[in-house]
Amino acid sequence: MWTLFIFQGLAGGLVTGSIYALIALSLVLVYKSTHVINFAGGEFVMIAAYLALFLLVAGGLTYWIAVPLCAAATFLLGAVFERVVLTRIQGRQRPGQNVLVAMVIATVGLTYVLKGIIRPFPYADEVRTLPPMLESGPIFIGNVVITRQDIAIFSIAVLSMVALFVFFQFTPLGRALRATADNPRAAALVGIPVRRMRSFVWGLAGALSAIAGILIAPKVLMTPDMGGLIILAFAAAIIGGFTNIPGVIVGGFLLGIVENIVGLTISTNAISVTPFVVIIAVLLFRPQGLFGGRAETKKV
């Protein structure tokens, strides 16, 4: 009985964990290149999910068309927010002042804007979920039940991460982005358009959130407040020390599994507090993340 519980928790955890990892990646990308914690990450997910719902249900489109459209929309949203709002706040910084708090609160402001935009729409008045991606018959592995849809979610999430890895490792644009994150001044010196890279990273984070949003929407109840799930991504990012990308991905999976097992063994009520306990525990005992070798010193 207990082993079945654990295995069922593991399987379910891997599926939701892959989505958490995706959202956490979007946070870490933004943090690494602009040092801003994006509290609106969850609302990017939310808005993409609603846009997908609209396109799929009202527009009658298929997932093949809806997903790229949603990703493009949130890409634009992220890039424009960076260019119009964050660049402006940063541009007004004077020596000896820290506008980071202002930038972080601007992302909180964005959460209200996005929720405020979605709330009056006809689809937001009641709880909904996306139509299933696949005709789902369950698959049994031993005694563990997995739906076809879960397998699809897991595969798409993992594929997205692989694509991201290839992009950052092997394409000129990806390398330029990494250079910008590592050392903006040196990147500017070798001719990388640093400002445009920052906007691009925000856009990329937005597009990742869109994929995550469409993957998670069939599994959770959609409300305009579903962006609160960002906290799970925060916890996952913290596990990876906020900068170590493989660590963040492992963090996402770990969190999905822990959450599932807490739900199955302790109580469903305790699920909501799990990510916070994880954040506090990791920061207290291993502030550099579970996988960071040593505490990072920042070069000036």
Added chain:
Amino acid sequence: MTNNRLVLVFAVAIVAVLVAVPLFGSIYVVFLANMLLMYAVLAVGLDILLGRAGQFAFAHTAFFGIGVYTTALINNHTGLPFVLTIPAGAAVAALVGVIIALPATRLRHLYLGLATFAFAEVAHWVFNNWESVTGGANGLRFQPQNTGFGTITNDLQAYPFVVVIAAFMIWITRNLERSQLGRRMEAIKESEAAAHASGISVTRTKAVAFTISAAYAGVAGGMYTLFQSYVHPDVLGFDTLVLILSMIVIGGLGTLPGVLIGVVLLGLMPEAMRGLKVMQELLYGVILIAFLMFMPRGVWGFFGPLIFSRSERKPAEDKP
């Protein structure tokens, strides 16, 4: 006009408003005034940590909640006058503040922000689930506060006490600004390494700042029990934290007049937007972002230098 005279004019204006509220305002206006004064103590307390010591600490609503529940529960069980229960609430909040400060002083920037935010959310979860003590999601009802001579049964009766407490806390803040401790915090904000090199104990100063800030939130919690009779955990959640943070940042981080301006501006904003219903959330976000974009140093950072003559400002601020 010289700066001293300007300050005097502002002081007289503020006193006039404070006196006019109970004389001419409806009971709702008095309630609003009570809320704003409570927010003033909350915001000034958080600003000590955020604006002066430069620590990203987002656990303020947790300490506020601890203040509310402690004061209310002691009142419910003993009926002691509030001059005893509010300090008790502040003391418990400060005690928890010390306990949090010890590990928190090891963290910085983003990590401190997330750790304290997580602590606030855990506290919120406890408020919501510890039913035998906090009443859980049903909220907690408490009896009217005892003044020692009678009970406070409405907002009007609570108002003078709320004013006195708020004035007292702001006066303390004013003194703190000019004290050695205040300057030590300022030094830490500028550079921890430099502060350390000049013989300031960084860890101790941070811990003290944490404790003081928590105590302010505890006092604000006590003020809440003066004019309310019921508390629900929702009051102690993320939205309130964002509200207090916005007050500080929009008013002017690290400046006392700025924070108070922010309290009034954001405290009255929901009233101004009352008729807009569904648009409120969107508009709140837009206004928040617009203020940050166009006045990143806050209203006070923007208008303060225009109103007060340049001679009394620090030389560093003269250069644009």
